[in-house]
Amino acid sequence: MDFIMDLLRNRIFIASISGWFVAQVLKTLIYMWFNRKFLAERLVGSGGMPSSHSATVCALATAAGMEYGGGSFEFAMALVFAIVVMYDAIGVRRETGIQARVLNEMLDMFHKMGKEMSVEEKLKEFVGHTPLQVLMGALLGIGIAVAVYAFG
Numbered sequence: 001m002d003f004i005m006d007l008l009r010n011r012i013f014i015a016s017i018s019g020w021f022v023a024q025v026l027k028t029l030i031y032m033w034f035n036r037k038f039l040a041e042r043l044v045g046s047g048g049m050p051s052s053h054s055a056t057v058c059a060l061a062t063a064a065g066m067e068y069g070g071g072s073f074e075f076a077m078a079l080v081f082a083i084v085v086m087y088d089a090i091g092v093r094r095e096t097g098i099q100a101r102v103l104n105e106m107l108d109m110f111h112k113m114g115k116e117m118s119v120e121e122k123l124k125e126f127v128g129h130t131p132l133q134v135l136m137g138a139l140l141g142i143g144i145a146v147a148v149y150a151f152g
Helices: 002-009 011-035 052-068 073-090 092-112 131-151
Strands: none
Touching (some): 002 011, 011 052, 011 131, 052 073, 052 131, 073 131
């Protein structure tokens, strides 16, 4: 029980998890606004605006910097981790989503042509992020960490 209580008092953990949670809720609300429908997958899924990955790792890095200082090992590790995660979201994961969209369109065309394909379900297209989605997630995460340290 002490472990759970210690974790709940850990401002770095609280900032990081809050960054993820707020980004996922915002992502769901933004999706609902533009598509006029609720999609539960948006509450936990990747991709979309804002990037919850970026919000989480930027909250982590910001909180580590505020807790231990900019010259600390902890901040350096969190910052490098954040950079890798955001780079991956814009690069590899975004390209994966684009490829999934193209493959899904090809499967639809084959299906319309009467060709049966043995694909169980469509590939997931919400995987990566645009640079704007990553930037908004990063700013959200930084803001949440600052708020956790200012008010927590």
